[in-house]
Amino acid sequence: MAAGDVESSLELSLTGSGALPGALPPARSRIFKIIVIGDSNVGKTCLTYRFCAGRFPQRTEATIGVDFRERAVTIDGERIKIQLWDTAGQERFRKSMVQHYYRNVHAVVFVYDMTNIASFHSLPSWIEECKQHLLASDIPRILVGNKCDLRSAIQVPTDLAQKFADTHSMPLFETSAKNPNDNDHVEAIFMTLAHKLKSHKPLMLSQPPDHDEIHIKPEPKPITSCWC
Ligand SMILES: Nc1nc2c(ncn2[C@@H]2O[C@H](COP(=O)(O)OP(=O)(O)OP(=O)(O)O)[C@@H](O)[C@H]2O)c(=O)[nH]1
Numbered sequence: 097m098a099a100g101d102v103e104s105s106l107e108l109s110l111t112g113s114g115a116l117p118g119a120l121p122p123a124r125s126r127i128f129k130i131i132v133i134g135d136s137n138v139g140k141t142c143l144t145y146r147f148c149a150g151r152f153p154q155r156t157e158a159t160i161g162v163d164f165r166e167r168a169v170t171i172d173g174e175r176i177k178i179q180l181w182d183t184a185g186q187e188r189f190r191k192s193m194v195q196h197y198y199r200n201v202h203a204v205v206f207v208y209d210m211t212n213i214a215s216f217h218s219l220p221s222w223i224e225e226c227k228q229h230l231l232a233s234d235i236p237r238i239l240v241g242n243k244c245d246l247r248s249a250i251q252v253p254t255d256l257a258q259k260f261a262d263t264h265s266m267p268l269f270e271t272s273a274k275n276p277n278d279n280d281h282v283e284a285i286f287m288t289l290a291h292k293l294k295s296h297k298p299l300m301l302s303q304p305p306d307h308d309e310i311h312i313k314p315e316p317k318p319i320t321s322c323w324c
Protein backbone atom coordinates (compact mmCIF):
# COMPACT_ATOMS: atom_id res chain seq x y z
CA MET A 97 0.00 0.00 0.00
CA ALA A 98 1.84 3.08 -1.18
CA ALA A 99 -0.17 6.10 -0.23
CA GLY A 100 -1.58 5.52 3.23
CA ASP A 101 -2.17 2.97 5.95
CA VAL A 102 -5.49 1.37 6.67
CA GLU A 103 -6.54 2.03 10.23
CA SER A 104 -10.09 0.87 10.17
CA SER A 105 -13.03 0.33 7.92
CA LEU A 106 -16.75 0.45 8.38
CA GLU A 107 -19.58 -0.66 6.22
CA LEU A 108 -23.24 0.16 6.60
CA SER A 109 -26.18 -0.10 4.30
CA LEU A 110 -28.50 2.85 4.27
CA THR A 111 -31.82 2.76 2.59
CA GLY A 112 -34.19 5.41 3.87
CA SER A 113 -34.80 7.20 7.43
CA GLY A 114 -33.57 6.97 11.09
CA ALA A 115 -30.33 7.39 13.11
CA LEU A 116 -26.91 5.75 13.21
CA PRO A 117 -26.28 4.33 16.71
CA GLY A 118 -22.61 4.23 17.64
CA ALA A 119 -21.42 4.67 14.08
CA LEU A 120 -20.55 8.35 14.08
CA PRO A 121 -16.91 9.24 13.47
CA PRO A 122 -14.97 10.80 16.33
CA ALA A 123 -15.52 14.54 16.53
CA ARG A 124 -13.25 16.69 14.40
CA SER A 125 -11.41 14.01 12.47
CA ARG A 126 -11.38 15.10 8.87
CA ILE A 127 -13.78 13.19 6.72
CA PHE A 128 -14.25 13.24 2.98
CA LYS A 129 -17.54 12.27 1.42
CA ILE A 130 -17.09 10.74 -2.01
CA ILE A 131 -20.08 9.60 -4.04
CA VAL A 132 -19.73 6.81 -6.56
CA ILE A 133 -22.27 6.95 -9.37
CA GLY A 134 -23.00 5.21 -12.65
CA ASP A 135 -25.36 2.69 -14.24
CA SER A 136 -26.50 -0.41 -12.44
CA ASN A 137 -24.11 -3.37 -12.71
CA VAL A 138 -20.99 -1.37 -13.58
CA GLY A 139 -19.32 -2.48 -10.34
CA LYS A 140 -19.71 0.44 -7.94
CA THR A 141 -20.35 -1.84 -4.99
CA CYS A 142 -17.40 -4.07 -5.88
CA LEU A 143 -15.03 -1.14 -6.29
CA THR A 144 -15.98 0.48 -2.99
CA TYR A 145 -15.90 -2.88 -1.23
CA ARG A 146 -12.47 -3.58 -2.69
CA PHE A 147 -11.15 -0.32 -1.30
CA CYS A 148 -12.78 -0.56 2.13
CA ALA A 149 -12.60 -4.31 2.77
CA GLY A 150 -9.54 -5.08 0.64
CA ARG A 151 -11.19 -7.80 -1.43
CA PHE A 152 -13.77 -8.53 -4.09
CA PRO A 153 -17.16 -9.32 -2.52
CA GLN A 154 -18.28 -12.93 -2.85
CA ARG A 155 -21.62 -11.84 -4.19
CA THR A 156 -23.46 -8.59 -4.68
CA GLU A 157 -27.04 -7.59 -5.20
CA ALA A 158 -28.32 -4.41 -6.75
CA THR A 159 -27.83 -1.59 -4.27
CA ILE A 160 -31.01 -0.17 -2.81
CA GLY A 161 -30.70 3.45 -1.76
CA VAL A 162 -27.04 3.68 -0.83
CA ASP A 163 -24.38 1.52 0.79
CA PHE A 164 -22.18 3.56 3.00
CA ARG A 165 -18.58 2.44 3.49
CA GLU A 166 -15.79 4.14 5.35
CA ARG A 167 -12.09 3.64 5.72
CA ALA A 168 -9.59 5.50 7.83
CA VAL A 169 -6.20 6.17 6.31
CA THR A 170 -3.16 8.14 7.31
CA ILE A 171 -1.84 10.66 4.81
CA ASP A 172 1.27 12.65 5.64
CA GLY A 173 0.79 11.78 9.29
CA GLU A 174 -2.82 12.90 9.42
CA ARG A 175 -5.66 10.49 10.05
CA ILE A 176 -8.43 10.97 7.53
CA LYS A 177 -11.69 9.18 6.96
CA ILE A 178 -12.74 8.38 3.45
CA GLN A 179 -16.47 7.94 3.34
CA LEU A 180 -17.70 6.26 0.17
CA TRP A 181 -21.33 6.54 -0.81
CA ASP A 182 -22.00 3.59 -3.07
CA THR A 183 -25.19 4.68 -4.78
CA ALA A 184 -27.85 2.62 -6.51
CA GLY A 185 -27.67 2.62 -10.28
CA GLN A 186 -31.26 1.59 -10.78
CA GLU A 187 -33.59 4.55 -10.97
CA ARG A 188 -36.29 2.91 -8.88
CA PHE A 189 -33.80 2.40 -6.03
CA ARG A 190 -32.45 5.95 -6.22
CA LYS A 191 -35.51 8.16 -6.16
CA SER A 192 -35.94 8.61 -2.42
CA MET A 193 -32.22 9.02 -1.74
CA VAL A 194 -30.85 11.28 -4.45
CA GLN A 195 -30.91 14.46 -2.38
CA HIS A 196 -28.81 12.73 0.32
CA TYR A 197 -26.16 11.68 -2.15
CA TYR A 198 -25.33 15.18 -3.20
CA ARG A 199 -25.38 16.97 0.12
CA ASN A 200 -21.91 18.06 1.30
CA VAL A 201 -20.12 16.05 -1.35
CA HIS A 202 -16.35 16.50 -1.61
CA ALA A 203 -15.68 14.42 -4.71
CA VAL A 204 -17.47 12.37 -7.36
CA VAL A 205 -16.42 9.08 -8.97
CA PHE A 206 -18.21 8.29 -12.24
CA VAL A 207 -18.06 4.60 -13.11
CA TYR A 208 -18.80 2.83 -16.37
CA ASP A 209 -18.39 -0.82 -17.34
CA MET A 210 -15.72 -1.25 -20.02
CA THR A 211 -17.64 -4.25 -21.37
CA ASN A 212 -20.91 -2.34 -21.68
CA ILE A 213 -20.96 0.59 -24.10
CA ALA A 214 -24.44 1.62 -22.89
CA SER A 215 -23.01 2.35 -19.45
CA PHE A 216 -20.45 4.62 -21.11
CA HIS A 217 -23.15 6.39 -23.11
CA SER A 218 -25.05 7.03 -19.88
CA LEU A 219 -22.24 9.14 -18.46
CA PRO A 220 -23.59 12.48 -19.77
CA SER A 221 -26.83 11.89 -17.88
CA TRP A 222 -24.90 11.21 -14.66
CA ILE A 223 -22.92 14.39 -15.19
CA GLU A 224 -26.19 16.21 -15.81
CA GLU A 225 -27.62 14.87 -12.56
CA CYS A 226 -24.63 16.32 -10.71
CA LYS A 227 -25.25 19.67 -12.38
CA GLN A 228 -28.90 19.60 -11.43
CA HIS A 229 -27.90 19.11 -7.81
CA LEU A 230 -25.71 22.19 -8.03
CA LEU A 231 -22.43 20.49 -7.35
CA ALA A 232 -19.67 23.10 -7.26
CA SER A 233 -17.61 23.03 -10.42
CA ASP A 234 -14.33 22.79 -8.48
CA ILE A 235 -15.26 19.52 -6.78
CA PRO A 236 -12.77 16.83 -7.85
CA ARG A 237 -14.28 14.30 -10.27
CA ILE A 238 -12.73 11.20 -11.75
CA LEU A 239 -13.84 8.73 -14.38
CA VAL A 240 -13.37 5.01 -13.77
CA GLY A 241 -13.76 2.28 -16.39
CA ASN A 242 -14.27 -0.97 -14.49
CA LYS A 243 -13.94 -4.68 -15.43
CA CYS A 244 -10.77 -4.37 -17.48
CA ASP A 245 -10.05 -8.00 -16.54
CA LEU A 246 -12.67 -9.06 -19.11
CA ARG A 247 -10.29 -8.29 -21.94
CA SER A 248 -12.10 -10.14 -24.70
CA ALA A 249 -15.39 -8.40 -23.94
CA ILE A 250 -14.20 -4.79 -23.93
CA GLN A 251 -16.61 -2.49 -25.78
CA VAL A 252 -15.30 0.92 -24.73
CA PRO A 253 -11.94 1.71 -26.33
CA THR A 254 -9.52 3.61 -24.16
CA ASP A 255 -9.11 6.43 -26.68
CA LEU A 256 -12.85 7.04 -26.75
CA ALA A 257 -13.00 7.12 -22.95
CA GLN A 258 -9.94 9.38 -22.81
CA LYS A 259 -11.56 11.83 -25.22
CA PHE A 260 -14.64 11.95 -23.06
CA ALA A 261 -12.55 12.40 -19.92
CA ASP A 262 -10.59 15.23 -21.56
CA THR A 263 -13.77 16.95 -22.69
CA HIS A 264 -15.04 16.92 -19.14
CA SER A 265 -11.67 17.67 -17.54
CA MET A 266 -11.54 14.47 -15.54
CA PRO A 267 -8.69 12.00 -15.11
CA LEU A 268 -9.48 8.54 -16.48
CA PHE A 269 -8.65 5.27 -14.72
CA GLU A 270 -9.27 1.84 -16.15
CA THR A 271 -9.26 -0.90 -13.58
CA SER A 272 -10.81 -4.07 -12.25
CA ALA A 273 -12.43 -4.51 -8.88
CA LYS A 274 -12.13 -8.26 -9.39
CA ASN A 275 -8.63 -9.02 -10.56
CA PRO A 276 -6.37 -9.23 -7.51
CA ASN A 277 -3.52 -7.85 -9.60
CA ASP A 278 -5.43 -4.62 -9.76
CA ASN A 279 -5.97 -4.29 -6.06
CA ASP A 280 -3.30 -1.66 -5.79
CA HIS A 281 -4.84 0.23 -8.62
CA VAL A 282 -8.25 0.52 -6.98
CA GLU A 283 -6.30 1.56 -3.93
CA ALA A 284 -4.43 4.16 -5.94
CA ILE A 285 -7.59 5.62 -7.43
CA PHE A 286 -9.20 6.41 -4.11
CA MET A 287 -5.96 7.42 -2.44
CA THR A 288 -5.22 9.81 -5.28
CA LEU A 289 -8.56 11.41 -4.65
CA ALA A 290 -7.91 11.55 -0.90
CA HIS A 291 -4.57 13.27 -1.45
CA LYS A 292 -6.23 15.76 -3.76
CA LEU A 293 -8.97 16.48 -1.26
CA LYS A 294 -6.51 16.81 1.57
CA SER A 295 -4.55 19.45 -0.27
CA HIS A 296 -7.66 21.22 -1.55
CA LYS A 297 -9.43 21.39 1.79
CA PRO A 298 -6.72 22.23 4.31
CA LEU A 299 -9.06 23.88 6.82
CA MET A 300 -12.06 21.63 6.55
CA LEU A 301 -13.40 20.12 9.75
CA SER A 302 -15.25 16.86 9.97
CA GLN A 303 -18.89 16.53 9.07
CA PRO A 304 -20.88 13.48 9.97
CA PRO A 305 -22.80 11.92 7.10
CA ASP A 306 -26.36 13.03 6.52
CA HIS A 307 -27.98 10.58 8.86
CA ASP A 308 -31.30 12.29 9.00
CA GLU A 309 -34.04 10.29 7.37
CA ILE A 310 -31.79 7.28 6.88
CA HIS A 311 -32.53 3.73 8.03
CA ILE A 312 -29.80 1.23 8.85
CA LYS A 313 -30.02 -2.30 7.55
CA PRO A 314 -28.14 -4.99 9.66
CA GLU A 315 -0.95 10.67 -6.64
CA PRO A 316 -0.20 8.05 -8.77
CA LYS A 317 -0.83 9.68 -12.12
CA PRO A 318 -4.06 9.05 -13.95
CA ILE A 319 -3.69 6.26 -16.44
CA THR A 320 -5.28 5.61 -19.71
CA SER A 321 -4.64 1.93 -20.00
CA CYS A 322 -5.63 -1.12 -18.03
CA TRP A 323 -3.22 -2.41 -15.40
CA CYS A 324 -4.45 -5.99 -15.82
N1 LIG B 1 -15.25 -9.49 -14.17
C1 LIG B 1 -15.59 -8.49 -13.33
N2 LIG B 1 -16.80 -8.45 -12.80
C2 LIG B 1 -17.09 -7.42 -11.96
C3 LIG B 1 -16.16 -6.41 -11.64
N3 LIG B 1 -16.73 -5.54 -10.81
C4 LIG B 1 -17.98 -5.98 -10.62
N4 LIG B 1 -18.20 -7.12 -11.30
C5 LIG B 1 -19.45 -7.88 -11.36
O1 LIG B 1 -20.44 -7.02 -11.91
C6 LIG B 1 -21.70 -7.26 -11.28
C7 LIG B 1 -22.26 -5.97 -10.72
O2 LIG B 1 -21.41 -5.48 -9.71
P1 LIG B 1 -21.94 -4.45 -8.60
O3 LIG B 1 -20.75 -3.95 -7.89
O4 LIG B 1 -23.01 -5.05 -7.79
O5 LIG B 1 -22.58 -3.31 -9.53
P2 LIG B 1 -23.21 -1.91 -9.07
O6 LIG B 1 -22.68 -0.87 -9.98
O7 LIG B 1 -23.02 -1.72 -7.63
O8 LIG B 1 -24.78 -2.13 -9.38
P3 LIG B 1 -26.03 -1.38 -8.68
O9 LIG B 1 -25.91 -1.57 -7.22
O10 LIG B 1 -27.25 -2.06 -9.25
O11 LIG B 1 -25.99 0.05 -9.09
C8 LIG B 1 -21.47 -8.33 -10.22
O12 LIG B 1 -21.84 -9.57 -10.76
C9 LIG B 1 -19.96 -8.28 -9.98
O13 LIG B 1 -19.44 -9.52 -9.59
C10 LIG B 1 -14.84 -6.50 -12.24
O14 LIG B 1 -13.95 -5.68 -12.04
N5 LIG B 1 -14.62 -7.57 -13.08
Ligand SMILES: [Mg+2]
Pocket residue numbers: 140141142157158159182183184185
Ligand atom coordinates in the same frame (compact mmCIF):
# COMPACT_ATOMS: atom_id res chain seq x y z
MG1 LIG C 1 -24.29 -1.61 -6.05
